[in-house]
Amino acid sequence: MARFKSIADDFGVPAEHISVFATEAMRKAENAASMLDAILATSGLGVHVLAPEVETLFGAMGARSGFTAVNGLFLDLGGGSVQMTYLNSSADGYEMAAAQTGKSLPFGAAKLSRILEDDESEVRATALSTLQDGMRGAFANLRQQFPSLRDTQIDHENGGVDIYLCGGGFRGYGSILMHTDPIQPYPIHAIGAYTVRGSVFSRTTHMRKVNDEYDGKIFGMSKRRRQQFPAIAAVVEALIGAVPRIRTVTFCSGGNREGALFMKLPGAMREGNPLSILHPISSKVELETVQSVLDIVQSSLPADIDFSGIPNVFTLGLGPLFANNIWTRVGEPSDANAAFELHQAIHRDSSAPGLTHLARAVLGLTLCFRWGAGLGPSDKLLQSNLQKLVDRSNPEANFWAEYLGAVANLFVKLCPAKPNTADKAKNIVKFSSVMENGKTKDRLLLTVSLSSSIYQALDHHELGRYFKDIRKHRGIANKTKTKVELILHRIDS
Incomplete structure (x- = not known):
């Protein structure tokens, strides 16, 4: 953080234009207070620890910032948690509605990886069951809150919900989907706005196999992300189990940082094309x-x-x-x-x-x-x-x-x-x-x-x-x- 502040100073960034915030991992860290004190002492930067609702808002709006209009479920998979909410940009006040109704589950890619590596099979089974129940409960609550989301599950001819995914974990899953896409080489390298049908997204068994057996480099996947892939796939499987009819899944480049910046824009500009x-x-x-x-x-x-x-x-x-x-x-x-x-x-x-x-x-x-x-x-x-x-x-x-x-x-x-x-x-x-x-x-x-x-x-x-x-x-x-x-x-x- 001190190095970051030094670079910002070299570029002449005013102090009031710098915002530093932390998410689930800092909220739950036992040494959070000493970490915040150390950051302030060495860099002069204060850190805002986001409430879960604000983290949901920033994550969803960061993903939303890559599109001119959206209507679907938004999920953000970080290291410590996964958030789910619903955004329909044609509705008034949709940003605050997303923050107020969103659900945060303590099963991020890093945290769930450590749980799955636990020697106790009962611990793993309990965690996966809790994750699945949490996903189903979050989706059920959102369906109750938003009639337009309920409608996506009723229309059997054209229905199905569109899902937008952000966060490093989900982007890793999207990278393997792109790696196995029938169009090869896939002509656009950026994972942002990459879209697949729900039936393709649901092929978790095949994606696990590719991650386990492919020896070469998968574009967009670091070594650490590939090690976390079993946990990422577990979150995806919980999502598939919670949402019966998935029409499309779109991967988003934006996240909390982009969402925080996006919310600084005037509303009319945010919703413009x-x-x-x-x-x-x-x-x-x-x-x-x-x-x-x-x-x-x-x-x-x-x-x-x-x-x-x-x-x-x-x-x-x-x-x-x-x-x-x-x-x-x-x-x-x-x-x-x-x-x-x-x-x-x-x-x-x-x-x-x-x-x-x-x-x-x-x-x-x-x-x-x-x-x-x-x-x-x-x-x-x-x-x-x-x-x-x-x-x-x-x-x-x-x-x-x-x-x-x-x-x-x-x-x-x-x-x-x-x-x-x-x-x-x-x-x-x-x-x-x-x-x-x-x-x-x-x-x-x-x-x-x-x-x-x-x-x-x-x-x-x-x-x-x-x-x-x-x-x-x-x-x-x-x-x-x-x-x-x-x-x-x-x-x-």
């Missing part, structure tokens, strides 16, 4: 121009198709990030830009709410196809694995990522320089489309309306090539048999 401002917009004119570009590209989607269940840059709230990158790096080789966009989407803004693994994959693929998707062998593997990730959500989503990327590529052909006003963008091109269903293959007829001057100056045959390779870059089974046909229309002035 930052995706639209990750790319700075300097003026009202630029904002209007970006929106005009988005409107033009979006008009290429058939109006009679419901896209609400099809992930794309618009339904995922990625429109501004997409639009602002359409003209980025113009002048660089297309194949280099295609590869750049794949990698940039994976690594950019690592903790930004809303940039889930699915969102990163869709954004990267769409921008990759904006540049023609000409990739080298190693990047083709990355592209294929991102497509497999997207395919899990909706088999049609990959087609629309390719299509919107191709539309953006065509847009740049028609408008090589980024428009500097909304009116200029609107006067360049207009799109409209309709889907024609066939017996074996559908046809998407895209009408491109151009001014007379642009219409006469272009090679019409060349424009068709922007869409001829759709579906040919697919590293997965081609489930969307749709052919895009271009219809050019001249607008007489």
